[in-house]
Amino acid sequence: MIVTLSLQIAKLSVMLFTMDIQLKINMNEKLFLRDPEQSELGKKIILHSIQLIHSNGFEAFTFKKLAIDIGTTEAGIYRYFENKHRLLIYLTAWYWSWLEYQVTFQTNNIKDPTVKLKQVIKLLATTVENDHSTLYVDESILHQIIITEGTKAYLTKRVSEDNKDHLFKPYKDLCALIGNMILECNPDYKYPKSLASTIIEMAHFQNFFMNNLPSLTDFGQDKNEEEIVRFLEDLVFSSR
Amino acid sequence: MIVTLSLQIAKLSVMLFTMDIQLKINMNEKLFLRDPEQSELGKKIILHSIQLIHSNGFEAFTFKKLAIDIGTTEAGIYRYFENKHRLLIYLTAWYWSWLEYQVTFQTNNIKDPTVKLKQVIKLLATTVENDHSTLYVDESILHQIIITEGTKAYLTKRVSEDNKDHLFKPYKDLCALIGNMILECNPDYKYPKSLASTIIEMAHFQNFFMNNLPSLTDFGQDKNEEEIVRFLEDLVFSSR
DNA sequence: CTTGGATGATAGTAACACTATCTTTGCAAA
DNA sequence: TTTGCAAAGATAGTGTTACTATCATCCAAG
Numbered sequence: 036m037i038v039t040l041s042l043q044i045a046k047l048s049v050m051l052f053t054m055d056i057q058l059k060i061n062m063n064e065k066l067f068l069r070d071p072e073q074s075e076l077g078k079k080i081i082l083h084s085i086q087l088i089h090s091n092g093f094e095a096f097t098f099k100k101l102a103i104d105i106g107t108t109e110a111g112i113y114r115y116f117e118n119k120h121r122l123l124i125y126l127t128a129w130y131w132s133w134l135e136y137q138v139t140f141q142t143n144n145i146k147d148p149t150v151k152l153k154q155v156i157k158l159l160a161t162t163v164e165n166d167h168s169t170l171y172v173d174e175s176i177l178h179q180i181i182i183t184e185g186t187k188a189y190l191t192k193r194v195s196e197d198n199k200d201h202l203f204k205p206y207k208d209l210c211a212l213i214g215n216m217i218l219e220c221n222p223d224y225k226y227p228k229s230l231a232s233t234i235i236e237m238a239h240f241q242n243f244f245m246n247n248l249p250s251l252t253d254f255g256q257d258k259n260e261e262e263i264v265r266f267l268e269d270l271v272f273s274s275r
Numbered sequence: 276m277i278v279t280l281s282l283q284i285a286k287l288s289v290m291l292f293t294m295d296i297q298l299k300i301n302m303n304e305k306l307f308l309r310d311p312e313q314s315e316l317g318k319k320i321i322l323h324s325i326q327l328i329h330s331n332g333f334e335a336f337t338f339k340k341l342a343i344d345i346g347t348t349e350a351g352i353y354r355y356f357e358n359k360h361r362l363l364i365y366l367t368a369w370y371w372s373w374l375e376y377q378v379t380f381q382t383n384n385i386k387d388p389t390v391k392l393k394q395v396i397k398l399l400a401t402t403v404e405n406d407h408s409t410l411y412v413d414e415s416i417l418h419q420i421i422i423t424e425g426t427k428a429y430l431t432k433r434v435s436e437d438n439k440d441h442l443f444k445p446y447k448d449l450c451a452l453i454g455n456m457i458l459e460c461n462p463d464y465k466y467p468k469s470l471a472s473t474i475i476e477m478a479h480f481q482n483f484f485m486n487n488l489p490s491l492t493d494f495g496q497d498k499n500e501e502e503i504v505r506f507l508e509d510l511v512f513s514s515r
Numbered sequence: 516c517t518t519g520g521a522t523g524a525t526a527g528t529a530a531c532a533c534t535a536t537c538t539t540t541g542c543a544a545a
Numbered sequence: 546t547t548t549g550c551a552a553a554g555a556t557a558g559t560g561t562t563a564c565t566a567t568c569a570t571c572c573a574a575g
Contacts, residue, residue: 076522092431092432094432095432097563098562099561099562099563107522107523109563109564110523110525110566111522111523183431186426190427192332192334195487198487203488207488207490207491225493225506225509226506227493228490228492229481229491229494230506230510232481232492233473233477233480233510236477237476237477240476241473247429247438248438248443250447250451251446251450251468251469252466252472253468253469266466269466270470314552314553337530337532338531338533339530339532347554348556349532349533350533350534350555350556351552353533353534
């Protein structure tokens with residue numbers, strides 16, 4: 036039996052099976068030339084690209100290396116994605132959609148807006164546990180990629196065109212969702228969206244700094260993500 | 276008459292002439308193969324690379340294009356910089372050193388730590404006026420570059436090696452300086468360095484979002500940098 | 516049985532990221 | 546004045562990247 040649930044949150048549907056729940060994220064069709072979720076090769080491209088971008092870094096990652104890794108040819112990859120930047124946007128869009136689902140799911144039924152927002156901060160700043168509901172995506176490695184490479188998806192000359200094609204919609208949706216939660220905590224606060232984008236980006240940047248440029252942070256040698264959570268909570272709550 | 280002043284802030288010296296003041300920023304020698312400030316060609320490389328990175332974006336910027344623009348050859352550029360990423364690190368390091376000087380200069384003699392910190396936020400978030408004391412660098416275009424490309428200097432696989440060579444020292448120095456100013460405002464605050472890196476990055480990100488992905492911010496159509504200043508002030512002061 | 520869409524195999528091109536070498540120029544010490 | 550030497554110019558070449566094109570194969574639906 037397959038039931039498709041329509042959630043409030045945009046573009047997400049969940050397929051429920053008797054024994055096993057699988058998450059299906061509907062992606063904007065402009066992100067790819069051929070839908071990678073519709074074939075084995077496509078799924079391999081996603082799986083292996085996450086691993087290769089993580090191990091090589093985005094700059095040194097090439098479609099040639101990906102093709103060899105998968106056991107196909109460059110031309111085969113190009114049938115799915117226009118270029119590696121589009122693939123990066125695809126991966127980030129997938130991640131933000133998945134995270135929006137996590138946020139919605141994990142804050143469901145929490146009445147107290149403060150508790151809710153704290154839960155969101157925890158989700159943003161803490162390493163994700165791989166939930167196995169998405170079979171061909173490794174969320175914890177993807178999380179690492181988003182920390183290091185995520186901003187490169189939009190920090191380009193093409194950002195306005197890409198935005199017109201709604202490629203950043205999942206990111207903007209998540210930001211709007213969190214912005215509204217901030218407003219629930221304090222309806223008079225004047226910068227909910229800017230604060231939302233700030234905590235989203237800083238959850239990642241402070242993590243990167245902690246692990247690579249630690250003198251830019253106040254988090255000790257233990258490299259504890261809990262400290263990032265406390266910093267962000269302080270940032271959000273001691274004012275509002 | 277030439278007088279060389281040694282300032283507290285590291286690696287900065289100011290040469291004072293009778294009629295004319297020139298700023299000379301001492302750069303880490305690992306940033307280049309041959310010091311671009313010591314020759315006409317080197318200065319042209321800096322000047323034209325700022326313009327070309329701004330007009331093409333860093334990804335589409337190449338040494339070939341730069342060479343043609345200047346009227347020299349690719350090989351000529353490679354005598355000064357190992358590759359375009361090193362050149363980017365050079366430009367960002369120069370910018371952060373220059374900004375640290377600005378911060379030190381513009382907050383000098385301000386006693387009230389709150390007024391001081393507000394002045395810093397203004398400097399971080401407001402378009403710089405070209406002060407002409409640095410003849411071959413256009414600070415306002417460089418500021419635009421740092422907004423869009425600045426994080427790419429350190430968001431790489433090589434970040435730890437580059438950090439060992441102290442390539443990010445100017446950024447870390449600025450962050451430490453601002454962190455100390457935050458502590459002056461509230462000696463008990465637990466995250467001065469993280470808050471400092473947050474306002475530095477957010478001064479740029481909110482500017483980028485305002486101009487390119489405005490729904491991630493609360494700043495209207497007028498695209499006023501003053502609103503970013505107010506957001507950052509609120510972030511820093513309503514808590515501390 | 517055939518037909519079309521996905522894939523595989525192979526080739527090719529322009530640009531990019533360098534490295535090498537040889538010549539010329541300009542200036543400065545001997 | 547000559548010699549020397551470093552910076553810059555000129556040219557060439559190599560391996561890789563980022564694609565595009567073409568043709569053969571395979572497999573499943575009609």
